[in-house]
Amino acid sequence: MSFVLSKRMTIGDYFIYGSIVLFSFICLAPFLYVVSVSLTDPEVYVPFQFRIIPEQFSLASYAYLLSTNSFLNSLKNTAYITIVGTIFNIIVTFTMAYGLTKKTLPGRTFILYAVVFTLVFNAGIVPNYILVQGLGLINSHWALILINLTNAWSLIVVKSFMDSIPIELEEAARIDGCNDIGVFLRIIIPLSMPAIAAFTLFFAVAHWNTYFNAMIYLTDSSKWTLQVLIKTLVIDSGSDAVAQAGSSGEQAALPQETIRMASIVLAMLPILVIYPFLQKYFAKGVMLGSVKG
Structure with a gap:
């Protein structure tokens, strides 16, 4: 007989995981912004506009x-x-x-x-x-x-x-x-x-x-x-x-x-x-x- 131990997610668990995801995004956001701007087509580039995915790709x-x-x-x-x-x-x-x-x-x-x-x-x-x-x-x-x-x-x-x-x-x-x-x-x-x-x-x-x-x-x-x-x-x-x-x-x-x-x-x-x-x-x-x- 095998026993499977399951653990219910508590409010504290959701808070911890959510904080980790938020902190990870904050760390990655500047890098993603740099990559996004570098790949943006010059014809559609708008200064100071934050985009994770370029509106139009260009090399x-x-x-x-x-x-x-x-x-x-x-x-x-x-x-x-x-x-x-x-x-x-x-x-x-x-x-x-x-x-x-x-x-x-x-x-x-x-x-x-x-x-x-x-x-x-x-x-x-x-x-x-x-x-x-x-x-x-x-x-x-x-x-x-x-x-x-x-x-x-x-x-x-x-x-x-x-x-x-x-x-x-x-x-x-x-x-x-x-x-x-x-x-x-x-x-x-x-x-x-x-x-x-x-x-x-x-x-x-x-x-x-x-x-x-x-x-x-x-x-x-x-x-x-x-x-x-x-x-x-x-x-x-x-x-x-x-x-x-x-x-x-x-x-x-x-x-x-x-x-x-x-x-x-x-x-x-x-x-x-x-x-x-x-x-x-x-x-x-x-x-x-x-x-x-």
């Missing part, structure tokens, strides 16, 4: 943006910074974390204290700018890559994860003739693939969304990242950064608002496409090293 704003040199150049700059920066982040973070797992490393305690210290204190904007200027990296994409090679949180989490790898595996590899580099490449890296996938996503999203540092260090508009260009389009009302790249007739036929919204959607799209494939590693990456067994 004219997307076609215009993807035909402009300034947008494509900013997209190329952002892709370059994201790919190169993420590769450097992974290499530096995982090699340094592996070194810090070795108790025989000279100055290991001091390095660990220095890393933890940066969790609470940082140099600030002015010293960082002076450092970048002294290195001759002003107006260079390397200013966004070299000053963000890793961070304390990532180092600590990856180090904790590597500490959880059984030492017997390393000892067996050394018996087979592997040195430290061989152990790292043949044992540690293969076992760390979930961590590498998770932190690849973390670092890639951070580089793709780089805005403040790019605004400070990149003075040449041809080297702008996508986020800086979008800031110029959305916030600086008098800007025509994208319009300069297209023909005047085409620009006159398209409302500025639909172009702005289309640029926002295009900036979000790559991360939205990549995220589902790495989502299973995202939650796992947050918990890496939290439990040692």
